[in-house]
Amino acid sequence: MIDEFSTGSTLPATILIIDDQPKNLAVIGDYLMKCGFTILVSQTGTGGLRRARDLKPDLILLDILMPDMDGFETCRRLKADESTKNIPVIFMTALTSVEDKVKGFELGGVDYITKPIQYEEVLARVKTHLQIVNQKKKLRLQASVLRKINIHLKKEIETRKAAERELQSLNEELEYRIKSRTEELSKTAEKLRVANIKLEKANKELLKIDTIKTEFVALASHELRTPLTSILGYAQTLLASYSQMDNSMRADVLSTIVSESKRLSALIGNLLDISKIENRNFNIVIEPFDVGEVIERVINALNLPSGFPLTVHNMVPDKHRVVGNQEKTGQVIRNLLDNALRYVKNEGQITIEIKETDEFIRVGISDTGPGIRPEEQEKIFEKFYRIRDEKNRSFGSGLGLSIASNIIEAQGGRIWVESKYGKGSTFYFTLPKEISYE
Amino acid sequence: MNDSVLIIEDELLIAELVKMNLRMRHITCNVATTGQEGMEMFENQNPSIVLLDVRLPDTDGWELCKKIKQNKPDSVVIFMTAATQKKDREEAEKAGADDFIEKPFDIGELVSLVNKYRKY
Numbered sequence: 001m002i003d004e005f006s007t008g009s010t011l012p013a014t015i016l017i018i019d020d021q022p023k024n025l026a027v028i029g030d031y032l033m034k035c036g037f038t039i040l041v042s043q044t045g046t047g048g049l050r051r052a053r054d055l056k057p058d059l060i061l062l063d064i065l066m067p068d069m070d071g072f073e074t075c076r077r078l079k080a081d082e083s084t085k086n087i088p089v090i091f092m093t094a095l096t097s098v099e100d101k102v103k104g105f106e107l108g109g110v111d112y113i114t115k116p117i118q119y120e121e122v123l124a125r126v127k128t129h130l131q132i133v134n135q136k137k138k139l140r141l142q143a144s145v146l147r148k149i150n151i152h153l154k155k156e157i158e159t160r161k162a163a164e165r166e167l168q169s170l171n172e173e174l175e176y177r178i179k180s181r182t183e184e185l186s187k188t189a190e191k192l193r194v195a196n197i198k199l200e201k202a203n204k205e206l207l208k209i210d211t212i213k214t215e216f217v218a219l220a221s222h223e224l225r226t227p228l229t230s231i232l233g234y235a236q237t238l239l240a241s242y243s244q245m246d247n248s249m250r251a252d253v254l255s256t257i258v259s260e261s262k263r264l265s266a267l268i269g270n271l272l273d274i275s276k277i278e279n280r281n282f283n284i285v286i287e288p289f290d291v292g293e294v295i296e297r298v299i300n301a302l303n304l305p306s307g308f309p310l311t312v313h314n315m316v317p318d319k320h321r322v323v324g325n326q327e328k329t330g331q332v333i334r335n336l337l338d339n340a341l342r343y344v345k346n347e348g349q350i351t352i353e354i355k356e357t358d359e360f361i362r363v364g365i366s367d368t369g370p371g372i373r374p375e376e377q378e379k380i381f382e383k384f385y386r387i388r389d390e391k392n393r394s395f396g397s398g399l400g401l402s403i404a405s406n407i408i409e410a411q412g413g414r415i416w417v418e419s420k421y422g423k424g425s426t427f428y429f430t431l432p433k434e435i436s437y438e
Numbered sequence: 439m440n441d442s443v444l445i446i447e448d449e450l451l452i453a454e455l456v457k458m459n460l461r462m463r464h465i466t467c468n469v470a471t472t473g474q475e476g477m478e479m480f481e482n483q484n485p486s487i488v489l490l491d492v493r494l495p496d497t498d499g500w501e502l503c504k505k506i507k508q509n510k511p512d513s514v515v516i517f518m519t520a521a522t523q524k525k526d527r528e529e530a531e532k533a534g535a536d537d538f539i540e541k542p543f544d545i546g547e548l549v550s551l552v553n554k555y556r557k558y
Contacts, residue, residue, distance in 0.1 A: 222493075225520035226449055229542040233455040236545040241462055256451060 013130050016040040016057035018048035018074065019092065020066040024117075028061065031119050032126065045069030049077055052084045059129055061113070061122075064093040064100070072107055079108035086136075088129045092117065216278075219384045220271050223398065227264040231257050270399040274383065277406040284325040284410055288434040291322050291329065291361055292354055298333045302341075309349030316354050322361045322431035324411035329431065332407050332415075335400040336365045336427045343369030348424070360413070360430040367426075372419040380417065381405045404429070442466040443552060444485040446476035446502065447518065448494050452541075456489060456518075459545050460552065473497035480506060485513065487555050490535075492519045492526060503533035514555040518543065 015037050019025050022043065029039045040057055042048035045066055052060060060078065064071035071091055078084045091104045091112040104112055110132070111125050234253045242250070292314045304310060322329075340350045348368030355362050372380060379385045384398040401415075408415040408429045419425035443465055447453040453469040460467045468483060470476035473494045480488065488506060492499040503515050517530045520541040530538060536555065539548055 222520045225541045226452070229520070230449075230451045230455060232542045233452070233459075233545050237455065237459055240545065241459075244462060260451065 012036055012038050013059065014038040014040060014055065014057040015059045015061060015126065016042065016048065016051055016055070017061045018042045018045065018066075018071070019061075019063040020044065021063070024063070024092075028117065028122060031122070035123055037126075045071070045074035045077075048074055049081075049084075052078060052087060053081065056083070057087060058133055059126060060087055060089045061126075062089050062091055062109075064091055064095060064104070072103060075104070075107045075109055088133055090125055090129060216274075216383065223267060223384065224264065224271075227260040227267065230260040231264065234260075267399070270403060273403050274399055274406075277403070277410075284328055284407075286324055286411065287326070288321045288323050289326040289329075290318070291363060291431065292316065294326055294330050295333055295352060295354070295363070298330055298337060301334075302337065310352070311349070312352040312354075314354045316356045316361055320356055320361065321434045323434050324413070324431045325407075328407045329411070332404040332429065333363070333365075335404050336429075339400065339427075340365055340367035340369065340425075343367055343425075356433065357430075359433055361433055362428055362430045364426050364428045366424060368424040371421040371423050371425050372417060373421050377417050377419060381415070440466070440484055440486065441556060442468065442483060442485040443487045443489060444476065444479055444483065445469045445489045446471075446473070446494065446499075447489070447491040448472065449491070452491075452518075455545075456548065459549060463549060465552065465556075471495075473502050476502060477505060480513075481509070484510075486557055487514045487516065487552060489516050489518055489552070492517060492530070500529045500533040503530065503535055507534040516551060516555070518548075 015032055017025055017028055017032075017039065018041075019028075020043050025041045025043065029041055033039045040051055040055055042051050046069055048060070048062070051057070062071045062074060066074075069077075071093070075089050075091070078087065078089060085108070088110040089108060091109045092115060093100065093104075093112060094115040095101075096114065101112055110129055113122055113125060234257050238245070238250065238253045238257075245253070292312075295312060295314075299310065299312070337350070344350060344367045350368075351366045353364045353366070355364070376385075381401050381404075383402045385402075386398045405415050408431070411431055413429055413431040415427070415429040417425055417427050443460055445453050445456050445467055447456070447469065448471045450471065453471065457467050457469055468479055468485075470479050473496045476488075476490075476494075479485075490499045490503060494502070499517060499519070503517075506513055506515055514536045515534065516537045516539060517535050518539050518541060519526060519530070527538060537551060539551055
């Protein structure tokens with residue numbers, strides 16, 4: 001029974017009874033004490049207030065009609081005091097008017113008991129109100145627990161939210177990293193693809209160069225074997241059939257051996273030149289020089305018979321010079337003149353013309369030889385290409401024009417041929433003019 | 439068919455060299471310097487042996503060899519070639535060549551080779 005009224009502690013519920021009639025106090029107090037309650041009593045409103053403040057009873061039974069301070073005033077004061085306002089007050093009264101009852105409720109009373117008092121009624125109402133108090137306390141406790149739980153939950157929610165934010169930012173970070181990694185990878189893949197293409201290209205280029213080299217070696221060895229066949233063959237013939245030959249025949253054979261040896265030697269020189277050019281080992285010193293002077297020197301070195309029909313028209317003022325390599329340009333002029341002489345033989349004539357344009361000086365070497373068919377005009381600058389003309393066979397190495405073209409291009413010039421088949425050819429080359437600061 | 443040798447070679451010095459050596463051994467021979475000239479001389483003179491260069495100004499030796507073999511399968515074709523590549527030899531074999539001699543050749547070897555194939 002006590003448990004039922006306990007207010008959370010193990011102590012029994014305390015009831016304060018305020019009544020000016022000692023008899024009433026004794027009767028109700030005894031009865032309630034028997035029921036297991038702790039009883040406090042006061043015969044005045046003032047004393048009741050003090051006891052209530054000091055001892056904090058769980059419930060107050062309050063008489064209305066008292067001499068010093070009536071129950072209504074006492075209740076008002078109880079309800080006005082922070083420390084006592086939550087203690088339920090049950091009025092005890094002989095008054096039966098509705099106004100009084102209403103007044104009691106208005107002042108904060110929770111119930112009333114009508115005198116003469118019925119014990120069971122008192123007990124029932126006390127129990128009810130203590131239960132209510134108890135419930136309220138429990139509720140308050142639960143509310144505070146709930147508040148705590150709520151706070152905890154809020155914290156938890158905050159923590160979780162923070163964790164979620166953390167997670168989200170990590171996720172974003174991760175996504176960003178994946179994205180940038182993917183981009184990086186695709187860039188790398190692209191770079192690799194490009195590098196691969198470059199490699200493939202380089203590889204093809206190398207294979208091409210390799211093929212060209214192999215072909216070059218095959219062609220070169222073929223070209224070298226031709227004069228060598230003559231040299232070896234004529235020497236062997238001379239040795240084996242010496243006695244069968246007369247002096248002039250012997251001299252012919254010997255001069256053939258000599259001229260073919262020279263041809264072989266020139267061919268080897270040309271092959272070395274080509275090889276240097278192809279290995280980009282072809283560094284030429286570039287400086288200003290007078291192309292007219294070089295032409296003159298080459299012509300003098302040819303030792304042409306006097307009266308040979310070779311004319312030079314130099315239309316360039318003395319001060320205008322070209323920029324290039326004097327020696328190599330001399331070699332080109334020598335090559336072109338050799339070709340021209342080979343084709344005109346002793347019947348035609350050769351004309352050299354030097355002209356200037358805005359940026360270049362152009363040299364043209366014309367012959368009245370057989371000319372070159374249009375389809376062959378570009379091919380003649382290729383290595384080992386020889387004119388396929390049965391009537392006008394050349395006995396050169398097939399390298400002269402290829403070398404000339406490489407030399408001229410290395411100096412920033414151009415070389416080409418203009419020709420009418422049957423009427424002769426003109427080989428042109430240009431070299432950059434020296435810039436004069438007049 | 440007669441006992442003569444036809445030399446088809448565009449390098450005049452080499453053609454003359456071969457001709458000189460064969461004639462000193464009393465072998466009749468003639469020289470052509472192009473494919474066309476060579477074919478005409480082959481048909482007119484009916485030689486038993488043809489000494490043939492691979493590179494000619496108007497055709498290559500292989501084509502000429504095929505024509506000669508179609509024309510007269512009995513005639514002997516010997517290639518004189520400066521090309522040492524396998525391919526050249528294979529082409530010559532395909533064209534029906536009987537033998538080869540590589541440039542630069544030993545004159546004695548060339549003469550023995552010609553004698554080996556002479557029938558009369």
